[in-house]
Amino acid sequence: MDDPHLPDGARPEYEVSPHFAAAQHAGERPYLILDCRLPSEAEAATIVGSVLIPLHELEQSLDDVEDALEDRGLPKDAPFAVLCHHGQRSLRAALLLQHAGFTGARSVFGGIELWASEVDTTIPRYVRDGSRCTIVE
Numbered sequence: 001m002d003d004p005h006l007p008d009g010a011r012p013e014y015e016v017s018p019h020f021a022a023a024q025h026a027g028e029r030p031y032l033i034l035d036c037r038l039p040s041e042a043e044a045a046t047i048v049g050s051v052l053i054p055l056h057e058l059e060q061s062l063d064d065v066e067d068a069l070e071d072r073g074l075p076k077d078a079p080f081a082v083l084c085h086h087g088q089r090s091l092r093a094a095l096l097l098q099h100a101g102f103t104g105a106r107s108v109f110g111g112i113e114l115w116a117s118e119v120d121t122t123i124p125r126y127v128r129d130g131s132r133c134t135i136v137e
Helices: 018-026 039-044 055-071 088-099 111-118
Strands: 033-035 080-083 105-108 125-129 132-136
Touching: 018 080, 018 105, 018 111, 039 125, 039 132, 055 088, 080 088, 080 111, 088 105, 105 111, 111 125
Parallel strands: 033 080, 080 105
Antiparallel strands: 125 132
């Protein structure tokens, strides 16, 4: 799928823009947003309807990813987005998932930080210190 919001230097085989992921998530066709952040981060800011599986649990939770897709009537190779705070963990998660056969997995470029600043400003922005999160104004 073509993503006109993906910036230069991003890799469309691994990444989608927050604009693209938000449009897909809000669309008529089912779309999964897999959140690979820590539970404390998801408590601070979340995308409604996303599924939380922290990165450190992902490799052992591949059945849960497949179940989340199946719950939406989607096959294992369906396009879906993986989200973290800034896009680094979700990129690792997307690569892990692609290697495990989830070929439609893409990282949200810029993470929930870019999503909150460019797509949905009602989502709180935060800074993380270890497992603690502080909302920033």
